[in-house]
Amino acid sequence: MFEAVSKGPACCSADIEEFESFLHTELPVEYKNFLMQFNGCIPAYNCDSHHTPIDLPGGKTITVHQFYSLSNQCEPIRNLHEETENCIGFLPSTAFPFAHDSFGNVLCLECDSGNVHWILLEERYTLDYMRVFDLGVTFKVFLEGLQAGPYSE
16 A cells, blocks of 8 residues: 655645646546645655666656645645646646655656656756656556555555
8 A cells, every 4th residue: 555654734625626726627536535645745755765767668657756735734745736827838728736756857747648758857857858758557556566565546
């Protein structure tokens, strides 16, 4: 089961609906459930020697450093609204950043397909060296891949 430390403060359906209104799209159910349970967090594996990598094309791997929160009062976890505003210029209108890796590259969720994308940014939020990799998995499968065992909804 996915475990986290430094969780964000509890959120409610109204908080999620407000973010959906901000995005002008509906979030995938799995991600809504994740927000209700964690509302941003640092994965527990960042606090011990076990890192569950995410496989990328070309045999490379990354790990999630943190998931963003709807709250702007849970330092050091970044705010979902602010991170989305930073990415508006280069993401599809139904995609938003939900996390970043330990190098600051962004993980995004595409609401229409439900797929997770990893965006390699040589310089933060510039288009010059941006490369997008579709990880080909839904958010639920993505979470299950981070830690052995099923993600509980």
